[in-house]
Amino acid sequence: MDPMIQLTAAQMAAKLRAGEITSVELTQAHLRRIEQVEPTINAFLHVNAEEALETAAGVDKIRAAGGAEAEKLHPLAGVPIAIKDLIVTKGQPTTAASKMLEGWMSPYDATVVEKIRAARLPILGKTNLDEFAMGSSTEHSAYGVTRNPWDTERIPGGSGGGSAAAVAAFEAPLALGTDTGGSIREPAAFTGTVGTKPTYGGVSRYGAIAMASSLDQIGPCARTVEDAALLHELIGGHDPKDSTSLPDPVPAFARAAAEHDVAGKKIGVIKQLSHGEGYQQGVLDAFHSSLESLKEAGAEIVEVDCPSFDYALGAYYLIMPSEASSNLARYDGVRYGKRVLPDDGPLTIERVMAATRAAGFGPEVKRRIVLGTYALSAGYYDAYYGSAQKIRTLIQRDFDRAFEQAEVLICPTAPTVPFKLGEKLDDPLKMYLNDIATIPANLAGIPGINVPGGLSEGLPVGIQFLAPAREDIRAYHAAGALEHLLGEKGEAIWQQIPELEEVH
Known part of the structure; x- marks a missing residue:
């Protein structure tokens, strides 16, 4: 594997600014990786090689010329990205992984895509998902299943399994997903990556094909908390084309993610989402180990009761x-x-x-x-x-009471490690139960982030932080701290993904 694509997005951006690599080289390396592993992973429904290289060449030309235009380039300019195929893109097919929209070309860009193009990130292509985002495994795509890079006989999570798998398999350093009931956070948990569901309205939904309009939210997928924060800063902000868009300015999420001090911070363990039937012991072991790391760093761990959950x-x-x-x-x-x-x-x-x-x-x-x-x-x-x-209102009130006792809340992102392909297809209720820990955040409109929290049976376990509405910065701070604490104890989870050529 090319060492260039194993860097974080922030590291790639730094090397691009320093002139150590070019965007064309970086984009070509990712396109080669896509060509190499796609027959196995099937993370992409469309590869956008020509436009991506054209964008990359434009960035390189501006940087080479120097001057004021080069100074104005976005910090992530030249870093490639993948887009979930539920987000419309002009000039590329947008199918929602459904035969209903096969071959459809959008006449306009989603607001988040407009921002990505304006920042000059090469768009590598469109990623696979459960049809119209309805699923928890990316097995319901009309164009074939996506496989988990950790074990290609297992699911990558859903509905945004394509974006998460692409990031985990080093096909893209960044991706966009959508989260209606956990479709960014659960795939991140299952692939050992980072995924954020912003506060409802914090990122424009204009151009995201709607499933459930009061729940849907676009958000970033990445390999590190810092990378997710940088992408969130780019796509966030008010959009007059989205009537639910918040007028708030975009906070410095990346700076918060880099502040690792949790001494004296109250972190609430959600009683209803931290144990019980359906939770695998290996997941609970990793969760409790993460809690111990936070306690050793000076955080105060308290239990909060949310009965409506x-x-x-x-x-x-x-x-x-x-x-x-x-x-x-x-x-x-x-x-x-x-x-x-x-x-x-x-x-x-x-x-x-x-x-x-x-x-x-x-x-x-x-x-x-x-x-x-x-x-x-x-x-x-x-x-x-x-x-x-009415239950939704009670859940929102439970969150309000919980945040009076703790600055952020914590629980496992999913009760299990990724299950095998086909294991739950014949029993939709079992599939739905996997969303138990992610759904409350969507019902309440609050932000949540998944950060890798260890391994169970050689497979990744996700830890979820939740924060009050409009306080996404708290979730980034807590997630960045845990990522740092676990990193001090060993190699980052995403760096332990098996080489795909050795997985059968």
Whole structure:
């Protein structure tokens, strides 16, 4: 493997600014890596080599010329990035990993993509996901499963398994994902990388294909907390095109991530999310080891009780399908998406819609549309969707009380290590249970970050930090501190990923 691609994004950026490497060399090295490992990993649905190299050459030309324009370059200019294929990009296909949007070319860029282009980061391509972001394993893509670089017989997590796997496999140093119920943080946990779900509204959602509009959030994927923080600083900020966008200025997340002192800081262990049925012992061992590291560094560990969290999973799987069924109603063969004509009989709009949706959507998408439509139907709305929204309010209140006792909260990101491909496909409820620790943050709109916390059975374990809304900086500080503490005890988790040529 080329040593150049094993650097962190921050290290790459420093070498680019110092003239030790060029962006073209760096981009070419990543494109070679993609060509080498994609037959195994399948992290990318589209590779954007020509445009990426053109962007890289432009950065190199500006730097070589020097002067005011070179001084104005963004610190990450020339560092390659991958984009989850749920985020629209002009000039590249955006499919949401669905046959419904096969070959669709967006006429505009998402706001986050506009910012990335303006900062001159070469876009390597679009990454795989569960169809329309509906899944926890990236096995529900219409274009094949993505495999985990740690063990190619295991899932990388979902729905953003493509972005996480690309970062873990050194195909890209940075990536963008979306998080509706854990789809950035869980794949990060399963691939030994870092993933952040920002405060709801902290990063523009304009141009992200909607699944559940009150839950969806774009965020960064990286190998280190510093790298995630740098990317978050780039994509964050107010966007007038997003009515839910917050007006807040973007804090110095990277500076917070570099401040490793946790002495005297209160860190709350969430009682409902730190043990119990379904949690593997190896995951709990790694979690408790991380707690010990924080205690040794002077942090005060307290337990917080959030009783409404016991109902979070049920509430989420009513709210999310309800919003998804509404958002996906537009893909009907008339207004959006592909069109499939019925084999026989009269050619009516209803029969075209039925044929199109039957052929265009996969089984998990159909399952969630049916669930959501039922929950919103007359006679059931108050009993299901209305009740779920009440639970959501109780969860927000539990978080408010918890943050009165601690500056940040901590728990395992997922109750298990990555499971084997196909292991839970026949039992959707088992798949849904894997989201138990990530869902509360989306229901409350608060920020969360996954940081690698050790290994169990040779597979990565993720530790999740949660902070109050608009206080993402606290999560970066705590995550950066834990990453530093664990790094002092040995090699970083992402540096221990097996070489793919040796994995079969």
